[in-house]
Amino acid sequence: MIAREKTVVSALLGLFTLFFLFPIYWTLTTSIKPKGSIIKLPPEWLPLHFTWSNYVEVFSQNHIGRVFLNSLWVASATTAITVIVTALGGYGFSRFKFRGRNLWIYTTIIVRMIPGLLLIIPYYLMFQKAGLLNTLSGLIIVYVTAAIPLAIYLFMGFYSEMPGEVFESARIDGCSEYGIFGRIALPLVVPGIVVTSILVFMGAWNEFSLSLILTFSDDKKLLPLAISSLVQTQKDTPLGEIAAAGTVAMIPAVVLSLTTQKYIVEGFTAGAVKG
Amino acid sequence: MRTERSTVGARLDRWAPIVFTAPTVLVILALMVFPFFYSIYLSMLKYKLTLPAASRRFIGFDNYRYMLNNDSFLHAIAWTFTFAVIAVAVQVTLGMIMALVLNSKAFGNRTAVFKSLFIMPLMLAPIVSAKIWSLLFQVIYGPINYVISALGFDKVSWSGETLPAKISIILVDVWQATPFCMLILLAALKTVPKELSEAAAIDGAGRVGSFFKITIPMIRNFIALVVSIRIMDALRVFDSVVALTNGAPGETTETLATVTYKTAFRYADIGAGSAGSILYFLLIVVFSLLAFVFLRRGPNSI
Numbered sequence A: 001m002i003a004r005e006k007t008v009v010s011a012l013l014g015l016f017t018l019f020f021l022f023p024i025y026w027t028l029t030t031s032i033k034p035k036g037s038i039i040k041l042p043p044e045w046l047p048l049h050f051t052w053s054n055y056v057e058v059f060s061q062n063h064i065g066r067v068f069l070n071s072l073w074v075a076s077a078t079t080a081i082t083v084i085v086t087a088l089g090g091y092g093f094s095r096f097k098f099r100g101r102n103l104w105i106y107t108t109i110i111v112r113m114i115p116g117l118l119l120i121i122p123y124y125l126m127f128q129k130a131g132l133l134n135t136l137s138g139l140i141i142v143y144v145t146a147a148i149p150l151a152i153y154l155f156m157g158f159y160s161e162m163p164g165e166v167f168e169s170a171r172i173d174g175c176s177e178y179g180i181f182g183r184i185a186l187p188l189v190v191p192g193i194v195v196t197s198i199l200v201f202m203g204a205w206n207e208f209s210l211s212l213i214l215t216f217s218d219d220k221k222l223l224p225l226a227i228s229s230l231v232q233t234q235k236d237t238p239l240g241e242i243a244a245a246g247t248v249a250m251i252p253a254v255v256l257s258l259t260t261q262k263y264i265v266e267g268f269t270a271g272a273v274k275g
Numbered sequence B: 001m002r003t004e005r006s007t008v009g010a011r012l013d014r015w016a017p018i019v020f021t022a023p024t025v026l027v028i029l030a031l032m033v034f035p036f037f038y039s040i041y042l043s044m045l046k047y048k049l050t051l052p053a054a055s056r057r058f059i060g061f062d063n064y065r066y067m068l069n070n071d072s073f074l075h076a077i078a079w080t081f082t083f084a085v086i087a088v089a090v091q092v093t094l095g096m097i098m099a100l101v102l103n104s105k106a107f108g109n110r111t112a113v114f115k116s117l118f119i120m121p122l123m124l125a126p127i128v129s130a131k132i133w134s135l136l137f138q139v140i141y142g143p144i145n146y147v148i149s150a151l152g153f154d155k156v157s158w159s160g161e162t163l164p165a166k167i168s169i170i171l172v173d174v175w176q177a178t179p180f181c182m183l184i185l186l187a188a189l190k191t192v193p194k195e196l197s198e199a200a201a202i203d204g205a206g207r208v209g210s211f212f213k214i215t216i217p218m219i220r221n222f223i224a225l226v227v228s229i230r231i232m233d234a235l236r237v238f239d240s241v242v243a244l245t246n247g248a249p250g251e252t253t254e255t256l257a258t259v260t261y262k263t264a265f266r267y268a269d270i271g272a273g274s275a276g277s278i279l280y281f282l283l284i285v286v287f288s289l290l291a292f293v294f295l296r297r298g299p300n301s302i
Helices: A002-031 A053-061 A064-095 A101-111 A116-130 A136-160 A164-172 A177-188 A190-206 A209-214 A223-228 A239-259 A261-273 B002-014 B016-042 B062-068 B071-103 B112-118 B126-137 B143-150 B162-190 B194-218 B220-234 B239-244 B256-266 B270-296
Strands: none
Touching: A002 A239, A002 B071, A002 B112, A002 B126, A002 B162, A053 A064, A053 A239, A064 A101, A064 A136, A064 A177, A064 A190, A064 A223, A064 A239, A064 B016, A101 A136, A101 B016, A116 A136, A116 A209, A116 B016, A116 B256, A116 B270, A136 A190, A136 A209, A136 A261, A136 B016, A164 A177, A177 A190, A177 B002, A177 B016, A190 A239, A190 A261, A190 B126, A209 A223, A209 B256, A223 A239, A223 B126, A223 B239, A239 A261, A239 B112, A239 B126, A261 B112, A261 B162, A261 B220, B002 B016, B016 B270, B062 B071, B062 B270, B071 B112, B071 B162, B071 B220, B071 B256, B071 B270, B112 B162, B126 B143, B126 B162, B126 B239, B162 B220, B162 B239, B194 B220, B220 B270, B239 B256, B256 B270
């Protein structure tokens, strides 16, 4: 029985590994192959020759360095602002009972269902008036907005898990509401901040459709948009360069999945199950 | 001194709920609630970006009528829903198998490392996933077509023919979203007491029988949740379509999101685009609620 289960489990693990990891493996290896090894039949399953030329090409021709920094700035700023706003908001909604509280909680849940595309059209017109079209600040504003419903939800969950007595005893000791938040709630919610930051950062790092519509010049592009336009700008499909740019874009995802797996799993599970 | 401080403190404390929640509430009001209603207003205007402002006027529900009589839009509705149902069915089934495999104690805890490997696609940008799959789908030098021709079949034009194009879009979505289903279902399986399913297995139900009779009903709510979250996301599919086919061949793989986007921005028709996006929102709400209610209150619920 156990022996048979072992066989089935190993066979399935093998298949899943092939399916989920081969595309990543293929991208990494294609990115370091010279052109001759990419355009070749049968395909070179193991890379036999090594070159940096795809990376050199991508960085010199397509401003990928600049684009990478844009992405890093937008995703970091989005994360910082979202976490500050929702760490406060989540605390407010979960600690205080005030009039209209439930209305707001339901509103944040319902707005999660609005497809981004519905909001893009008004954003486009509003940003045109406000001079925010084709700016990184504009993108940060919409990314923060897009991240808030999920983030506030996560934070409300984290705060509600804290024992209420701690807050009460601090109040009796003469602590103000702000003191209770700063000295008691905030230190306790740090793991929650890590979880939320990872999800918000990845969300902003990976976003495509909003940046497609709200930015148009090369120096304002973010990574996903730059990668998607690699093909259109050149006649031959630049396979090696797509692979190199794809690898650059994959770095944070791969690093985060391998190092902070615990937080990612908690984030995705909490974000779904508590919702 | 002390009383003075405490009255000021008390007054400040009374404002605390507002101070903490105001930033969140303001952002949601200004950038979600307001644009939502603005979009409803826009959907009733004749509003083209290419025409002067003077040409804008109120036309009631004409844009809705136009979208609902528009073959591209109707076709996109059909394909988007077909896509969502097939993709989500495959993802949830495959995700369940993966969760069962990772939950198996055949190798003790040594399979835990696979969990961090399998979540990698989940962390990638959809557009990047689609791009790296386009390397695999490459017609002449791609490894997938190489394997297909090595097996003696004809090479497939993955973006040139309707059915392969649709399969490629579904496959990329399955690759990207199955790990999410796996994570939630794995968390669900952990809530099932081991003794319960083992007892049923010994009682002659068999392992498969106990899975369907005990485990599935017990985690029914988790399954409903995964399906409704995934359906909601799948109905929004945009990035991978843009990257893989951009709607081709013809308009056969255009989804609700790509059609609405093209109406508003490529054809610069803000009014019709807004009407399309409102219809799109209504379809998402209705369909995901139906999926959720149906799965939660199914015949086998306990």
